[in-house]
Amino acid sequence: MxxxxxxxxxxxxxxxxPKVGITKSVQYALNKLGINEPNLNRLDCFIGPPLQETFSSKYGFNEHQTKLAIEFYRERFKEKGMYENxxxxxxxxxxxxxxxxxxxxxxxxxxxxxxxxxxxxxxxxxxxxxxxxxxxxxxxxxxxxxxxxxxxxxxxxxxxxxxxxxxxxxxxxxxxxxxxxxxxxxxxxxxxxxxxxxxxxxxxxxxxxxxxxxxxxxxxxxxxxx
The missing domain is CATH 3.40.50.1000 (HAD superfamily/HAD-like)
Structure with a gap:
């Protein structure tokens, strides 16, 4: 019972x-915005919380940058990331x-x-x-x-x-x-x-x-x- x-x-x-799929998709989004982050372990903080919150708190993105980051993240996540899990x-x-x-x-x-x-x-x-x-x-x-x-x-x-x-x-x-x-x-x-x-x-x-x-x-x- x-x-x-x-x-x-x-x-x-x-x-x-979901570590591989999420961190690689975040890495992809950051790269699109001119930020190089080769260490996926540094992106573990994105696993769990809302993306808006983490892009803003970790990288100081404003509302427009955060929106772009999420759009780029989803480009890769929809194609590959959700299955790297x-x-x-x-x-x-x-x-x-x-x-x-x-x-x-x-x-x-x-x-x-x-x-x-x-x-x-x-x-x-x-x-x-x-x-x-x-x-x-x-x-x-x-x-x-x-x-x-x-x-x-x-x-x-x-x-x-x-x-x-x-x-x-x-x-x-x-x-x-x-x-x-x-x-x-x-x-x-x-x-x-x-x-x-x-x-x-x-x-x-x-x-x-x-x-x-x-x-x-x-x-x-x-x-x-x-």
Whole structure:
């Protein structure tokens, strides 16, 4: 019996490892704008948060530059980047087990919904999810708080204690807290344990197997409740 009735999953860094596709697409966009960044590891910060936020904060881009950067990013991402991506081991079996237990599964991501659906189709896991909610292509509804609020409204959630948000970055945890639902921070993605702990998630787990045991039976493998 699952400990939650509705489970929200972030996509990048939680269901899949999108590092190659995202960082190479960012690198491509920067190059188009005259910025050479040969080290893809320096672009890990783009995995998870809205692109508008990261282009602005990391490179000091103004609104026009940020818009151009996102347009260039999408040129490459639509053609190649979204497929330079791998599912984390055990994710399909976790989704299957949860759905078979009657849990409602939802993707809650800052990535545009249209790309998110294509990626889930590519991995053949789209059918596990009742809803896939991401940002709009014009950049609206990109904050995780807005996305979670939209989901609970769409599902007519009456008891927020039935809901949990799972993600690897502070935005996931803060969004859950702002809406009033539980959260699980996963350290196998791209947010550090320190980043997650500062936001005080309900739980922190390090592996998909730990996540499975927590979601299916409420058992913590190596961590106390935060």
């Amino acid at each position: 699952s400990t939650y009735k509705i489970v929200l999953f972030d996509l990048d860094g939680t269901l899949s490892d 791998t599912l984390y081991p055990q994710i399909p079996s976790l989704l299957s087990e949860l759905k078979n237990n009657g849990v409602i599964l939802v993707v809650a991501t800052s990535k545009p919904t249209v790309f998110s659906n294509q990626i889930l189709d590519y991995f053949t896991i789209r059918d596990y999810f009742k809803l896939v909610v991401g940002s709009n292509l014009d950049g609206t509804r990109s904050a995780k708080t807005e996305i979670i609020e939209y989901i609970v409204q769409q599902l007519n959630v009456s008891s927020y204690s039935d809901v949990v948000m799972i993600g690897d970055r502070m935005h996931d945890i803060i969004g859950a807290k702002n809406v009033g639902v539980d959260s699980i921070g996963v350290t196998y993605g791209y947010g550090s344990e320190d980043e997650l702990k500062k936001c005080t998630p309900t739980y922190i787990v390090h592996h998909v197997e730990e996540l499975r045991k927590l979601l299916v039976s409420g058992v913590m493998v190596s961590n106390e409740k935060q």
